[in-house]
Amino acid sequence: MAASEIDRMIQLLARLPGLGPRSARRAALALIVKRESLLRPLGEALLRAAEAIRPCSVCGNLDDRDPCAVCRDPERDGHVICVVEEVGDLWAIERSGAFRGRYHVLGGTLSALDGRGPEQLKVGRLLERTAAPEVSEVILALGATVDGQTTAHYVAERLEPLGVSITRLAQGLPVGGELDYLDDGTLSAAFRLRRPA
Amino acid sequence: MAASEIDRMIQLLARLPGLGPRSARRAALALIVKRESLLRPLGEALLRAAEAIRPCSVCGNLDDRDPCAVCRDPERDGHVICVVEEVGDLWAIERSGAFRGRYHVLGGTLSALDGRGPEQLKVGRLLERTAAPEVSEVILALGATVDGQTTAHYVAERLEPLGVSITRLAQGLPVGGELDYLDDGTLSAAFRLRRPA
Numbered sequence: 001m002a003a004s005e006i007d008r009m010i011q012l013l014a015r016l017p018g019l020g021p022r023s024a025r026r027a028a029l030a031l032i033v034k035r036e037s038l039l040r041p042l043g044e045a046l047l048r049a050a051e052a053i054r055p056c057s058v059c060g061n062l063d064d065r066d067p068c069a070v071c072r073d074p075e076r077d078g079h080v081i082c083v084v085e086e087v088g089d090l091w092a093i094e095r096s097g098a099f100r101g102r103y104h105v106l107g108g109t110l111s112a113l114d115g116r117g118p119e120q121l122k123v124g125r126l127l128e129r130t131a132a133p134e135v136s137e138v139i140l141a142l143g144a145t146v147d148g149q150t151t152a153h154y155v156a157e158r159l160e161p162l163g164v165s166i167t168r169l170a171q172g173l174p175v176g177g178e179l180d181y182l183d184d185g186t187l188s189a190a191f192r193l194r195r196p197a
Numbered sequence: 198m199a200a201s202e203i204d205r206m207i208q209l210l211a212r213l214p215g216l217g218p219r220s221a222r223r224a225a226l227a228l229i230v231k232r233e234s235l236l237r238p239l240g241e242a243l244l245r246a247a248e249a250i251r252p253c254s255v256c257g258n259l260d261d262r263d264p265c266a267v268c269r270d271p272e273r274d275g276h277v278i279c280v281v282e283e284v285g286d287l288w289a290i291e292r293s294g295a296f297r298g299r300y301h302v303l304g305g306t307l308s309a310l311d312g313r314g315p316e317q318l319k320v321g322r323l324l325e326r327t328a329a330p331e332v333s334e335v336i337l338a339l340g341a342t343v344d345g346q347t348t349a350h351y352v353a354e355r356l357e358p359l360g361v362s363i364t365r366l367a368q369g370l371p372v373g374g375e376l377d378y379l380d381d382g383t384l385s386a387a388f389r390l391r392r393p394a
Contacts, residue, residue: 006246006259009246017227025288026214026215027216028246031246032259040244042209042240043241043246044240046237049203062226063203064202064203
């Protein structure tokens, strides 16, 4: 049947999020069919990434240079630090174009269930950075989950003595959201946090 | 934001079937997080596959040796050749364990709509192989689609002068299939092809 090299490729592909055993086989076939246009370039890109990509020593973003492109950019607003859970969140915010300050990647959330405590989050480095005189605001852009909000609460407490403004993202209806399809929690939050029209 | 090496990796991952731009980003992050256990091994596996995997010169299966593992295996029944559209079909049949003969990968189907004619299918090689004295049956395991059945008809016509037995896969209810959920075509075929109980 499938050769060992193909099996190995399928096994590794099946470990990617979003691909199961069946779609990994389809992906492997597609790769072999496009040997020069996809299989080889992807293999080379992965090895280059394995060599080059490192976490930014300032903010925790991933980049092939350190500090990362955001931290290097002199145009970014140094007064505001946006705290996110993971690098994927930072990328999502960058794609939205909603924010032009600096970031800090915590590296996860506190979680009583999964046994993740404060020592696993990069809070110490955040306190150091926030203590710099130019920083006036920290935005806690953490998930609207129990763990995310617990973490936001904890980080806010640690930041409080530094006397900067601490904010969090608004909650409410998503743009284009129809009330009919909204979960109860979001609907309740949207009522509780209602504003003058 | 994302560095050029990351962007490149995401762009290539997004070209895999089953991954879109969003899941390609998630996959890229998962790969970077598992740099030594997944990213580097996958990169190496892809490059090794790009070097090693070739179509079998006998049957068209993909393998890192030529002839492929099926064609090399002296235990396989040389009297029967199973004709499939694509290598993925061959793998599916091998996983099922339903067949222990040899294969022939046509490389697609005829398609009036997509302008694929007989010259794009490996029919000539199939005729050569079928002419060998030990071959007594050719199973046309082509898809139950219009193009698949057109192709089966064409291949059967070409094979006829060779005097071997030409068969096709049974059609009917899938195992575990409930009549209630079955499409009309399958249900009609199951009635038309009904057998004594």
